Amino acid sequence: MELKQIREEKGISQKELANALGVTESAISHWESGRYLPTADKLPMMAKILDCTIDALFTNPKEKLEAKLQEQIENGEITIEEAEHEYQDTFNPEPRYCGQEW
Secondary structure (H helix, E strand, C coil), X not given: CCXXXXXXXXXXXXXXXXXXXXXXXXXXXXXXXXXXCCCHHHHHHHHHHHCCCXXXXXXXXXXXXXXXXXXXHHCCCCXXXXXXXXXXXXXXXXXXXXXXXX
């Protein structure tokens, strides 16, 4: 979902969008992170507020990254191994030490 990018480009805050749609700011955050999807009844209003199509709100982030990495490989900008690392870091990041003892 490209909701966050579109929202930010339009200069609309999560709170403003949430108020306009009658949902919580947390709901907007969850939609933007891909944790949850908005219900179908919210999509037309969301598209109107953001001045875009409903289709523009949706993309598959994995397919988008794969296409970008493939293009970079074909242009000789990165190696296949570098692309694999970027893909893994994006979708399967290693847990990082946060400085707390368990």
